[in-house]
Amino acid sequence: MVRLVLAGLLAGWRSPLARVPLRHAVRLWHRGRRAWRRSLQVRIVSITLVLSLLVVGVFGFVVASAITGGLLDARVRSASKTVDQGAAYAASQLKGVTQPGDPALLTTVPAVVVALGNAEQSGQVQVIIRASDSSLSSLPAQSLAWPKADAYNVVTSGRLADLRRQVGRGKMARQYATANPDGNGERRYLVFGTPINSSGAGGQLELYYLFPLDNEVATVDLVRTTLIATGAALVVLLAMVAALVTRLVVRPVRIAARTAQRLSAGLLDQRMEVRGEDDLARLAASFNQMAGNLQRQIVRLEEMSRLQRRFTSDVSHELRTPLTTVRMAADLIFSAREDFEPAVARSAELLQAELDRFEGLLTDLLEISRFDAGFAMLDAEATDLVPVVRRAADGLTSVAERAGCAVDVSVPGAPVIVEIDPRRIERVLRNLIGNAIEHSEGKPVRVTLAADDSAVAVTVRDHGVGLRPGEEKLVFNRFWRADPSRARQTGGSGLGLSISLEDARLHGGWLEAWGAPGQGAQFRLTLPVRAGERLVSSPLALVPADAPPARSAEPAGTPAVVGVAASAATPVAGGDPGDEGRVTP
Template identity: 50%
Template structure:
């Protein structure tokens, strides 16, 4: 028994699963169409509201027509009852009293039937009817009747027996084959036969046909009206949607750089005013974009010219400064200190000039990627070793990298520069708190994060932080001696790799920068192995990643740091956040 149930269940699942999958796909398709098509929403909404109105009107009209037909039928039947009662009373008054009661009743009923067949279809009549005559007998004897007495409801007979004229709607069937609703009206008579009750059964076949015709007419008319409303709403919605679609297409082309695109202006209605407003906005944006492009080109040309023009005098000054510094032992202390400051500032000036040259190459589109297959952990170690400010500021650095090599197709010089800039930026804004450098990789991509627990970033600054020379707090002292171009260059280096450099920050919590690169050059990034937003509000060190801050590690060797190793390194400058 259990096996049979299991087989039926598996068979049901085998048939039901594809059907449910098809229903889910259909619902998703319809939902997608509903979200994307304004015209569809307008048409469906119009048809839905119109259908509700048509149904309400149809119900009201059908009810009103039914009531009017039945009222007219009742009025005509009452008049016919008055005439029929007179005929019966006259007929019974002229019948031999010695005849049997049933024969008298059948004679009166036959007279009514003959009269009905002769003139019942005349204008203004209630239509054909079947008469029934009933006389209640005293005692236990059954009543005497003529006609379809079995079709008369008991509650109607009670009203008539009490001397009232009453009517009732009921379902009847006759020997001629009719079966359906009928109006039955009854009345007591003042004949020679005591207790005689007269009933007329009016079939409602013609009224039922009339109501069926009305219902079918309303149904067909409603369907035709819905089709017409659908066509009308489609045309009306199209008149509204077409200019909007045109504006959308033109806006897309405008965003692609085709700044001469404009909407056609037709007429003076709302759509025409929309087109004019759109064209005015496009014209204003086009002028501003053109001006910004001109300013940008001037800035790029100025940067390139200045950086190239400064190389020759800077080389001369550097040679002179080196000569002075080499002979500084023979100078007095004040001049010796001046020579040291001169060399330090020249180092910073050379860094600024190198950054200007690099950013001008990116602007000119001549920056090239010298990629090679290598272990990216070497880039991280080299970046750590060149940031000398770790020792000077006493900042703790936690390096968390996999044990196994992480091979990727990258430009080691550019990746090292990005990491160096991020580390130096974290030192400047980390307020002496620990800094985390983490590397993770999957089959398609690798990701570095550099996280600090310093001042953080305010909302919106995660985009501004990559602008050239942008600083959130100009009064903050730079420990790195950065030029303000480090993060801007880092973004360009990441873009050259088809990667991403992103930032997250929260005031008082810290900041996190994530560099995501594809492991194979040219492969599109889908996701990152590391989350950008930290899962914890504060950076907490555990025994597995505890760092050794006070010890001096020394010069860099060819070995790769093990996971959770913490190092203090010496090095040069990096970028800055603000």
């Protein structure tokens, strides 16, 4: 049976009609949590409301208890006096009764009940005389109770058994009870009982009073209702006051937050309105002063950056003309170097090499200026990345031979089709492989290509000097070198990795670096298979398998890892700079 009931309840909860209010409750719960997290005003008002409810509840309970106790104590004192007087009167009337079976007892007791009942002006107090033996058994209950016989049944019922036992021991006792002796519905009564001391009856007669508590109950209900209404009104007023005061404080903060958001979005002319001379007004004035200073600094820096980009672009273009002339003369001299003396021939070779470097530097400067000006465009097309990787590695074979290191290329046997700009990606790979050869110190360089359904990755690993802690944040900066005093092998311009970073960002990819002193370095280029898609993982791990284990602390010699995107410390499309072995940045 129990299983059937439980199954029915579960089926009811699973029904569509039962799920509707549950969904509404869950939705309201989530909205409340969201408002609690996001709104300072909601939190302050809620806390004020809860604390006010607690204070008002405790205060109302104490006041109601004090008033109820005072009313009942007053009623008990008044009833006790009435009972004492009634017991004395009954004892005086029964003084002439000398024996428990005296016939006078049967006539005197009803008369005493009527006299005591008539003495009560209210007409609602019930008076009962009861014998602890059978001396009054011949009298009907109507003659022993005033004004109605039902009161006698209340006194003799089981609910007042404790009261009767105490009275039977010769003590005055009282008890609260709910009864209906007059047929007008259940009412609260204060029941008093006392023995009647008479010479004849001894302790066999007992006098009971039922005092109605209608006035006390009505007064307590009125007090409780008043306290509840007053408390609710007070709590609502406190919540309104808290909301108003909080709004006065929170509103300028919200305005400041919105103004700060507009400033961060590039609207540098946004300011807060200053009203009055209080703390909030001083906050608004200080905020406006800060915004003005930031605007001036940003405008000045933008102007300097614009002038710098223009200067770089203009110089790069202007140097092209004399460079062309010098190149023509240098080519003529270089082609005839065999007819010169050895020293002059060597100078011609040095001139040719430095002109090559100078021309490469100008090309890099022009490319950087295009990135800075926002003119760089991606010309993506479906391309097999395998020959691109091989071509980039083969183009640096002579450089690797001069450096005394081998370049090992590991690519899949099947084509790896990806939407890229092959010219830019090949330039990135040449920069990464050339940088690895330059820092390999004669040790092998390994290039690895891997792909999955959404991304392709190329890692370039060397075992040279590596990167010291902190250098991984600088490796993509323009014109930065790990060791400026070290002799150059390839004669780079110092802009290769910066341009590679911009090319990776243009593709929506990641360019990341890992390194450890004496353990070499590894660079990872990750690109989406389809142009415009967002990267979420990489097919290759950034930290190589032969890397030393990472430590909990970071003393000197700890491997350095950085993910790079828009800057040297921020990965493109959500990469994680702290990725030290995970495939997913």
